């Protein structure tokens with residue numbers, strides 16, 4: 001068997017939200033580490049620079065190439081600057097992983113309009129802003145891959161109205177960008193993670209809730225940020241050269257399993 005070439009060798013990637021909000025490894029952090037392991041040079045973008053520095057330390061310890069950049073991805077000028085930094089530091093841009101996002105649990109009769117606006121800015125507008133600066137740079141070198149982190153909450157209700165609306169928006173944005181920029185060599189795909197166990201949700205989960213989430217899947221096992229990260233590696237790599245406008249569900253089969261036909265323990 002020939003030795004396997006790193007799957008992202010020679011590529012330059014941006015991961016937004018490349019830190020983790022708590023102990024453990026979040027989706028952005030896992031993705032950044034896997035991108036670097038697969039040979040990409042990675043710009044680690046985070047509002048909280050200390051969090052990105054932790055990811056950097058792990059990548060550097062493994063011999064990977066990365067650097068940090070502090071930015072608020074809800075701000076257009078910050079998005080312009082982060083794309084510029086990637087190209088200045090590493091000479092090109094091939095991959096953009098739009099990972100920043102947060103959940104929120106209020107109904108339309110509970111939420112304040114300002115809260116809705118800020119969640120839409122964080123979860124949806126940010127992906128438009130980073131992409132609008134990244135795409136022209138990708139086109140210069142023949143194309144690129146954009147991976148938008150949606151959620152299975154974007155295709156079904158999950159007691160988080162604004163989150164669902166924003167993640168459905170991410171899927172719409174993905175499809176529209178894929179169509180608009182396909183002929184320029186830009187592929188755009190979304191990942192819809194299910195209930196993966198990450199620092200984003202760990203703080204609010206009891207052992208019982210955690211077991212319930214696991215049991216709603218077909219596989220009966222818990223997902224992690226590494227499952228999301230590997231999906232991003234595939235979509236970022238040339239292995240997915242004919243895949244665009246798609247939503248890759250990474251949920252242990254939870255979305256496709258009817259809650260009516262199975263009990264938790266089945």
Ligand SMILES: NC(=O)c1ccc[n+]([C@@H]2O[C@H](COP(=O)([O-])OP(=O)(O)OC[C@H]3O[C@@H](n4cnc5c(N)ncnc54)[C@H](O)[C@@H]3O)[C@@H](O)[C@H]2O)c1
Nearest residue numbers: 017019020021026027028046047072073100101151193196
């Ligand atoms: N954990 C789950 O069960 C689950 C399920 C489905 C989808 N997701 C999605 O995964 C993504 C989050 O992944 P994570 O595990 O890396 O989360 P995380 O909260 O651990 O890390 C996200 C990072 O983003 C940074 N950040 C927050 N606001 C920012 C801003 N305005 N600009 C720049 N950086 C900012 C934070 O500082 C943090 O370090 C979200 O899009 C979320 O909706 C998670």
